[in-house]
Amino acid sequence: MANQKVLIVDDSKTIRMQVKDMLPIGRFEILEAKDGLEGLDLIRQQQPSLVLLDFSCRA
Numbered sequence: 001m002a003n004q005k006v007l008i009v010d011d012s013k014t015i016r017m018q019v020k021d022m023l024p025i026g027r028f029e030i031l032e033a034k035d036g037l038e039g040l041d042l043i044r045q046q047q048p049s050l051v052l053l054d055f056s057c058r059a
Contacts, residue, residue: 005046007031009039009053019052 006028008016016032023030031046033039036053043051 003029004050005029005031005048007033007039007042007046007048007051007053009033009036009051011035 004027006023008019008030009032010016010019011034013034016034020030020032031042031048033042039051039053042048
């Protein structure tokens with residue numbers, strides 16, 4: 001059962017989904033935020049163990 005919370009913050013839903021797909025299924029509770037303000041609110045409310053943010057994809 002997931003007992004660790006991971007918050008993924010990125011303005012791109014596609015990027016958030018890709019990062020989420022890289023994490024092991026069932027090991028984490030995944031939280032998502034589309035910007036920094038939403039991310040800060042979730043940090044205060046949910047107190048995640050890890051915050052992943054501002055990804056850059058290059059071809």
